[in-house]
Amino acid sequence: MNQNSPSFNKKNVVIGTHLGKFHADDVLAVATLRMLYPDAPIVRTRDLEKLKDCDIVVDVGLIYDPENGRYDHHQKDGAGKRTNGIEYSSFGLVWKDYGLAITDNEEIAKLVDEILVQSVDARDNGQSIMIKNPAFNGASNFCLSSILDTFNPTWDEPQDHDKAFEDALIMAEVVIKGVVRSCQSVVRAKKQVRQALAERQDSRILVLKQGCPWQNVVLLESEGADVLYVILPGEEGNWRVQAVPLAFGSFRNRKALPKAWGGLQSEALSELTSVPDAHFCHNKLFICSAVSREGAIKLAKLAIETD
Secondary structure, X not given: OOOOOOOOOOOOOOEEEOOOOOOHHHHHHHXXXXXHOOOOOEEEOOOHHHHHOOOEEEOOOOOEEHHHOEEOOOOOOOOOEOOOOOEOOHHHHHHHHHHHHHHOOHHHHHHXXXXXXXXXXXXXXXXXXXXXXXXXXXXXXXXXXXXXXXOOOOOOOOOOHHHHHHXXXXXXXXXXHHHHHHHHHHHHHHHHHHHHHHHOOOOXXXXXXXXXXXXXXXXXXXHXXXXXXXXXXXXXXXXXXXXXXXXXXXOXXXXXXXXXXXXXXXXXXXXXXXXXXXXXXXXXXXXEEEXXXXXXXXXXXXXXXXX
C-alpha cells in the first residue's frame, strides 16, 4: 500500500478517469477508491489539463506514478506485471496500493487479488487465463468483465456514459465487498482447519466441527498432505465424508471411496458397510454420508482399509 501518496490520507479527494466507453478495470479501480473516499467527485475526461487537478487518476494519462496518484497502464512499457506473468491494469495498480486499507489484512488483500483482481487485469491486457476446450466451440467466456461491459450504452441508445458509469460503480462495489467478505471467511476457516489438523487422531482423516472451506489448507499446506477424507456436518443434519481431490478443480481424488459403494443408499449401503446409519454414497465416489458423526468416521476408516 502506497501510504506515501499525497492523496492517501487526504479527505477531499478528486478522482479522474477517461470519458466514453468504460471497461471493468477502470470501473473497479474507481469503485475501490470510492469505498475509501465515498464523497469523492469523479471527473471523466481525457483533457490532461483537467486531469492535473485530480488527486488520483486511473486508466488514462499514460503515467504510472503511485507517489502522485497516477495509475495508468497504457504507456509503451505498461506498468509492470506479477511474478506469474499477469500484467497490471488500472484495477490491479489501485488494489496494490489501497487493498490493504480496505481489507485491513495483508492475507485477505492478497486473496482478493488472486480471486478477483488478476482475472480482470489479465482480460484487460489481452491475456487469456481460461482453459479453451474445442468441444465447447461457440460458448462465450462471459465473466465479471463482460457483465460490467453491458452497462455501457449500446450503439442505438442515448450515449450517456457518465450515468452508465455511475450505475456500473454500484455493482462493482457490491462485487468487491462480496469478494472481500468471502476472503475473510476463508482466512477464518484456515484457522479452524489448522486447529482440527493438530487435534486429529488419524492423520488420514480430518474431522471438522462445522462446514467451512478446507481446501486451501489441506491441498496447499504440508500438514494436510496425508489427509484422504474430510468429515464435516452436512446441510440436512447428517455428516459427510468427502474425498480429498488431487488438486483444486480435479475430479481425481487422493483415494476415491470404494467402487462397491457407488450409488447405494440407506439400507443397501448400511448392509454393505455394516454402518447402521450409513445414508448415501455418490456414484462418482467422492462423497458419502451417515446420519451421525460416529457413522461418518466409521465409513472413512472402512474406505481407507478397502482397496
